[in-house]
Each structure stands twice: as structure tokens, then as C-alpha cells.
Amino acid sequence: MATLQAIKYNAGELEILDQLLLPESCTYIAISNVQDAWSAIREMKVRGAPAIAIVGCLSLAVELHKKSFQSTQELLDYVKEKFDYLVTSRPTAVNIQLAAEAGVRLARQQAEDETVDAAAALAAVIKHLEATLANDVADNLAIGDHGAQDILKKRGKDSVKILTHCNTGSLATAGYGTALGVIRSLHKTGNLEHVYCTETRPYNQGSRLTAFELVYEKMPATLICDNMASAGMRQFKIDAVIVGADRVAANGDTANKIGTYQLAVLAKHHNIPFYVAAPFSSIDFNIPSGDSIPIEERPHAEMTHTGSVRTAAPGINCWNPGFDVTPAELITGGIVTEKGVFASDRLLPNSV
Numbered sequence: 001m002a003t004l005q006a007i008k009y010n011a012g013e014l015e016i017l018d019q020l021l022l023p024e025s026c027t028y029i030a031i032s033n034v035q036d037a038w039s040a041i042r043e044m045k046v047r048g049a050p051a052i053a054i055v056g057c058l059s060l061a062v063e064l065h066k067k068s069f070q071s072t073q074e075l076l077d078y079v080k081e082k083f084d085y086l087v088t089s090r091p092t093a094v095n096i097q098l099a100a101e102a103g104v105r106l107a108r109q110q111a112e113d114e115t116v117d118a119a120a121a122l123a124a125v126i127k128h129l130e131a132t133l134a135n136d137v138a139d140n141l142a143i144g145d146h147g148a149q150d151i152l153k154k155r156g157k158d159s160v161k162i163l164t165h166c167n168t169g170s171l172a173t174a175g176y177g178t179a180l181g182v183i184r185s186l187h188k189t190g191n192l193e194h195v196y197c198t199e200t201r202p203y204n205q206g207s208r209l210t211a212f213e214l215v216y217e218k219m220p221a222t223l224i225c226d227n228m229a230s231a232g233m234r235q236f237k238i239d240a241v242i243v244g245a246d247r248v249a250a251n252g253d254t255a256n257k258i259g260t261y262q263l264a265v266l267a268k269h270h271n272i273p274f275y276v277a278a279p280f281s282s283i284d285f286n287i288p289s290g291d292s293i294p295i296e297e298r299p300h301a302e303m304t305h306t307g308s309v310r311t312a313a314p315g316i317n318c319w320n321p322g323f324d325v326t327p328a329e330l331i332t333g334g335i336v337t338e339k340g341v342f343a344s345d346r347l348l349p350n351s352v
């Protein structure tokens with residue numbers, strides 16, 4: 001089944017679907033360099049932890065296609081400078097940081113290898129950056145299948161109702177999606193009875209993006225407002241809640257879109273397994289717990305306005321964190337990665 005393509009890349013040419021224009025218009029914009037990518041990420045023309053990392057990597061590949069270097073050291077310095085800049089675009093998602101570390105590591109290995117000249121090193125770095133796109137799709141397909149199987153097994157049913165939050169589909173990744181990938185896999189095998197997606201206030205990734213993907217792919221789906229989650233869990237007899245992640249700490253605490261934590265609390269009350277689905281590269285083993293995850297504060301206008309129309313009382317103060325942290329103990333279903341499903345308190349760096 002064809003899924004939406006948010007990132008189009010071909011030999012040094014990169015285009016992204018401008019997500020600010022969805023669902024009204026499907027318009028692709030060119031990303032010609034790292035500066036363009038930084039701005040597109042900052043302005044949320046592309047968003048979602050995996051997609052941010054991939055667009056960052058590919059924008060560097062676009063630049064590198066047009067360049068040549070005198071030495072491998074010059075290449076290393078260039079790659080490092082560009083990644084140092086890209087990681088400043090948004091703070092919470094870890095994927096771009098880990099992608100930056102991997103890209104710089106490779107450039108450094110090339111620089112330390114005296115048998116490699118600048119042209120060969122450049123080709124290796126470009127190849128590595130370009131591979132991020134296909135690798136992410138492959139990881140998502142595996143996440144989808146692992147998650148779907150685990151939910152069906154845990155629930156002991158062959159038709160399940162799922163609740164999800166924010167956008168974790170083709171628009172937030174290279175394709176297929178993480179949590180939405182699991183839902184897609186359930187649908188593909190005829191095991192999805194229904195999916196409920198939250199609106200995801202205040203930026204509405206659920207109603208604008210996830211709902212758009214669900215309609216596009218003709219899945220049986222219903223949109224609910226965030227404050228309908230507990231009523232919905234009870235009324236619809238939800239079988240599992242599944243969400244994505246922007247960063248998972250070593251102890252399993254998970255930062256994801258604001259509102260995730262309250263869904264986990266509600267799921268626990270209703271005895272519904274709560275899953276996080278994310279590539280293994282969303283796990284930040286450098287931080288012990290969710291307390292160390294930086295949480296992005298978003299502009300107040302996202303809360304006070306609908307489009308350009310002010311809907312909140314003028315003068316009111318606002319608090320608008322983009323993400324919250326769900327404690328590991330509430331992630332009762334597990335953390336679904338391309339390597340399998342892990343208990344949230346049993347994450348190990350070298351898990352296979």
C-alpha cells in the first residue's frame with residue numbers, strides 16, 4: 001500500500017512536503033542546503049523526531065554533492081560544523097543528535113585512515129547520509145510488525161481498537177511510521193477494528209496530520225479531542241494505546257508530545273496496555289532518566305490563536321511545553337523498536 005511521502009530525495013536533490021500547509025494543500029518545497037533544513041525544522045514544515053534527523057542528514061548530503069575538499073580533515077571540519085548547527089534547530093528529539101554523532105564519527109574515521117583520500121571520504125559520508133532514508137523505512141516496517149504481533153498476543157484477540165496521540169506516521173518519519181506503523185501493520189493484516197486519534201492540542205498534529213494519513217489510507221478511524229480520552233477508553237473499550245517518542249532515557253522514561261503522560265495515566269486506570277514505538281536510535285543511553293530531557297517551550301500563539309484568529313482572552317499568561325515525560329512504569333505494554341519489544345525498565349545499549 002502506497003503511503004504518503006513527506007521526504008523526496010534523489011542524488012543530491014531534496015524536497016519535503018510543507019506540513020504547515022496540510023491538510024489544505026500538498027505542496028513540496030526544495031531544501032537546497034543545511035540552512036534551508038534548519039529553518040524548515042525550526043518552523044515545523046517538517047517535524048517528528050525521525051523525519052527531523054533524516055532531513056538534517058539529507059540536507060548535508062545535498063550540500064556535499066556540490067562540494068570538493070582538499071583533505072579529509074577539511075571534510076571532517078565541514079561535517080562537524082554543519083551538524084553542530086543542525087542540532088540547534090529543536091531540542092527535545094534525540095534522533096538528530098545521534099545522527100550527527102554518527103556522521104561526525106564516520107568523517108573522523110575517514111580522516112584518521114591514511115589510505116583514504118578526500119574524494120573517497122566524501123563519497124563514503126554522502127552514502128552514509130543518504131542511507132538514513134531507506135534505513136528508517138526498514139526500521140519502521142519492523143517496528144510495525146513487532147508492535148502489531150505483541151498487541152494481538154497480549155490482548156488474545158484478532159481484532160483490536162487502538163488509541164494514538166500526535167503524528168507518528170509517514171509525515172513524521174521516512175515512511176510507514178512508528179506508532180502509526182504498528183496501526184498500519186494491524187490494518188494490513190486485517191486485525192485493526194478501529195483507531196482513535198487525538199486532536200493533539202495545541203498544534204493539532206492529530207487532527208491535521210494523523211487524521212489526514214488515516215483518511216488517505218482508508219483506515220477505520222475516529223478523531224477525538226484530547227479531553228475525550230478517558231471517556232473514549234471506557235466507552236470504546238480500547239485494547240491498547242500506542243504513541244511515538246522524541247527521546248527515551250536509559251531508564252525507559254519517555255519524552256513525547258505533550259499529552260502523552262496523561263494518556264498513560266488514564267490507560268493505567270483503565271487497565272489498557274500502553275506502548276511506545278520508536279526506532280532504537282530514539283533511546284538516549286547517555287541520560288539516566290527523563291529528568292534530564294530538555295523540553296521545548298513553544299510559542300504562546302499556538303494556544304491563544306486558531307490560525308490567525310485569537311480565541312483566548314487577551315492578556316492571559318500561557319504555558320506551552322511541546323512535550324512531556326511519561327515515567328517508565330506507566331509504559332506497561334513495552335517499548336517497540338525494530339529490534340523487538342522491550343520492557344520499559346529493561347533497555348540495554350547492545351540489545352539485539
Ligand SMILES: CSC[C@@H](O)[C@@H](O)C(=O)COP(=O)(O)O
Binds near residue numbers: 047166173246257
Ligand atoms: C514520531 S515522533 C514522536 C511523535 O509522537 C511526536 O512527539 C512528534 O511528532 C514530534 O512532535 P513535533 O513537535 O510535531 O515535531
